Amino acid sequence: MNGTYYISAERMTVGYDGKPLIENISIGVRRGEILTLIGPNGSGKSTILKSMIKQLRLIAGTVVLDGKDMAGLRERDIAKKLAIVMTDRIRGELMTCWDIAATGRYPYTGRLGILSKEDKAIVDEAIETVHAKDFADRPFSAISDGQRQRILLARAIAQQPEIIVLDEPTSFLDVKHKLELLDILKHMVREKQVAVIVSLHELDLAEKISDRVVCVAHNRIDRCDTPENIFRDDYIRSLYGIENGSFHTLFGSVELPAVSGAPQVFVIGGGGSGIPVYRALQRAGVPFAAGVVAESDLDYPVAKALASELLSVPAFSVPSESDARTAADRMRAIGRAICTVPAFGETNAANEKLYEAAKAAGILVSADAFIGRADA
Amino acid sequence: MEEKRKTERNASGTRLWLGFALLLLALLGFAVWNIVAGSTALSIREVFDGLLNPSSPHRVIVMDVRMVRILPAILLGGALALSGFLLQTFFNNPIAGPFILGISSGAKLVLSVTMIGFLSRGIAVGSVTLILSSFVGAMLSMGFVLAISYQVKRMSMLIICGVMIGYICSAITEFVIRFADDSNIVKLHDWAMGSFASIRWDNIIVIAAVVLPALVITFLMSKPIGAYQLGETYAQNMGVNIKAFRVALILLSGVLSACVTAFAGPISFVGVAVPHLMRRLFKTAKPIVMIPACFLSGAVFCLFCDLIARTAFAPNELSISSVTAVFGAPVVILVMLKRQKEGGR
Known part of the structure; x- marks a missing residue:
């Protein structure tokens, strides 16, 4: 099964001090491929990574690197193939960033570690x-x-590895640097056919960069599959044990749980215009009803997660006259309405009627009234 | 950008040569000063005469009074500083050193017991026995410090524990010396305070045979030491066999500090202060620079301190350790203050 894997764990059991934490792990990654480990905190992602890079002693099983059992390989030979970016705080006393990156050349330099011209050029690159x-x-x-994380990546690149193992490389980075780091990784994979194993906390990023995803939870490898098969709302919820709130595969984002209680306002939404208002009401702790949204509408997943009451119609269908009437009755019963739709057309004629009904009843209010930001 | 980096690299190259030139000059200067100064002042001409001419009237003073003290000061001073540098690397702790961690005191304890045991039976103690027993003591203390270092991660705690181990060992040594025969006490007491005074020529040969190879081995290990400075995880990924490396580092620093304690007694603060001053001077912590630099400046520092110990209150002599403490301890305080300011641990 591992014919093409560059590095693979075979029936590996990992843990600390001889106590097994996760047993019987069999995962692998090919060159030119990104394998991502996701899972809740403390599930053992780092333990698996540390075991695969020989940082932790295996309790059972083997790790095979480029066709050879890693236990029998010399450190120096491993170093020429495998580079790491771990969470350990690096000391680097009195060293410049360039010096740190240059330590990647270690396996290639002579006894005293003096850098050749070529080594320096590689570090510069x-x-x-x-x-x-x-x-x-x-x-x-x-x-x-x-910046530190980038330098550590430069260090790994200077090592000219065939595989890079990264433990939560994006944890302390802002959005821009997260994207940049992953972009660089993706480039390395595509252009140099490097294999990458990475653990990530950001599910949205994991979904976007991974070729395959390993889910670590409940002391086992829960699943190992393509992102398409992993990132399903229900599965992610159960993987992370999310009881309050929800995860949306399409947006790759999480929502907090809905505010429960009788709706205080009816939100006329659609086409994505409702999302900011749904979220604002959720933040303000105001239970609300939402409608009328088709299940194929951009607003639907968020409305479904956040509204205490949702009036919807099946995907790609247009609300009927009676749907509009039911909604209008409900809206009047609630007594207040917010309209987020900027324009009306053929498919949301029902919502236009709803809007006019609200205006006629004089119950149309601005969202600011609920979120306590009258100045906004 | 490229240009700027080039000039910066050249600047650090210049700093390197200037630094080593300065150290060599200081070594030579203090060595000469140490030969000429003393209860009988000599001129440079008399010194040369004493050095080169076996029948010179100055022969005894130059060779058997002054040189016999200068050479150990150089070798043992260098050994101490090097041992300090290795311990600082090992514990990732800028104020670690053989004295502060109680390693010298442990060596002193086992050494005293051995010496008293031998002398009371009328057996002369050879150089090799001295070094071996001192090494055993150093390793015992080191074992304690290592055990503690797995328990505490805070650098100040490790130091405090080391100092405590040092006090316990010193107290027991004091106790042991009280029970020794009168004739031994004087010599033991002198040595227990730290001094280069009681070293003979045959000792020097043994010292050189231990210290110089240790220096060479340490220098050849500068590459893995540099990797280790980044932390164990990365060092291993760079291809360092961590277990073997740690053992080698412990043995080397143990041998070096044991050798010092065996012949000159415990000497304080050289191991901490000198590596720090060298990091300052060379603006780098790279072992390939630090190892020779620490050795040289440890030698200079001890020559300087021994000069003061001998001449400041002549004819009374100070213990070398009290002089090194006067100059070394403030450096340690400065290091700690600096770490505090940088928000270190």
């Missing part, structure tokens, strides 16, 4: 790859977390 030229000469202790 790695620094350029991660767009770190501007701060390459600054002390490593004086740069931001995001």
Whole structure:
């Protein structure tokens, strides 16, 4: 089964001090492929990674690197193939960023570790790859977390590995740097056919960059599959044990649980215009009804997660006259309405009627009334 | 950008050569000063005469009074500083050192017991026995410190525990010396305070045979030491066999500090202060620079301190440890203050 895997764990049992944490793990990654580990905190993602890079002693099973049992390989030979970016805080006393990146050349230099001209050129190139030229000469202790993470990646790149293992590389980065880091990884994979194993917390990013996803939870490998098969609302909910709130595969985002109680306002939405208002009402703790939304509408998943009452119609269908009447009755009973729809057309004629009914009844209000931001 | 980096690299190259030139010059300067200064002042001409001419009237003073003290000061001073650098790397702790961690005191304890045991039976103690028993003591203390270091992660706690181990060992040593025969006490007491005074030529040969190979081995290990400075995880990924490396580091620093304690007694603060000053001077922590630099400046530092110990209150002599403490301890305080300011642990 592992004929094409560059690195694979075979019936591997991992744990600390001889106590098994996760048993019988069999996963692998091919060159030019990204394998992502997801799962709740403390599920053992780092333990698996540490075991695969020989940082932790295996309790059972083997790790095979490029066709050879890793236990029998010399450290130096492993170092030429496998680079890491771990969460350990690196010390680097009195070292510049360039110096840190240059430590990636370690397996290639001679006894005293003196860098050749070629080594230096490789380090320069790695620094350029991660767009770190501007701060390459600054002390490593004086740069931001995001910059540090890039330098560690440059270090891994300078090592010219066939596989890079990264443990939560995006944890302390802002959105921009997260994207940048993953983009660089993706490039490495595509252009240099590097294999990547990475653990991530951000499900949306995991869904976007992974070729295959390993789900670690409840002391086992719960699933290992393509992102398409993993990122399903119900599965993610059960994987993370989300009881309050929900996960949307399409948006790759999570929603907090709906505010329960009798609706205080009816939100006329559709086409994505309702989402910000749904979320604002949820934040303000105001239970609301939403309608009329088709199940194929952009607003539907969020309305479904957040509204205490939802009037919907099946996907790709247009609300009928009677749907509109039921909604109008309900709206009047609630007594207040917000309309978020900027324009009406053929498919949301029902909502236009609803809007006019609200106006006629004089119950149309602005969303600001509920979110306590009259100045906004 | 490229240009800037090039000039910066050249600047650090210049700093390197200037730094080593300065150290060598200081070594030579203090060595000469140490030969000429003393209860009988000598001129440079008399020194050369004493060095080169076996029948010179100055031969005894130059060779058997002054040189016999200068050479150990150089070798043992260098060994101490190097041992300190290794321990700082090992514990990732800028104020670790053989004295502060109680390693010297452990060596002193086992050494005293051995010496008293031998002397009371009328057996002379050879250099090798001295080093071996001192090494056993150093390793015992090191074992305690290691056990503690797995329990506490805070650097200050490790130091406090080391100091406590040092006090316990010193107290027991004091106790043991009280029970020794009168004739032994004086010599033991001198040595227990730290001094280069009682070293003989045959000792020096043994010292050189231990310290110089240890220096060479340490220098050859500068690559893995540099990797280890990044932390164990990365060092291993760079291809360092961590277990073997840790054992080698412990043995080397243990041998070096044991050798010092065996012949000169415990000498304080050299191991902490010197590596720190060298990091300052060379603006790097790279082992390939730090190892020779620490050795040289440890030698300079001990020559300087021994000069003061001998001449400041002549004819009375100070213990070398009290002089090194006066100059070394403030450096340690400065390091701690600096760490505090940088928000370190």
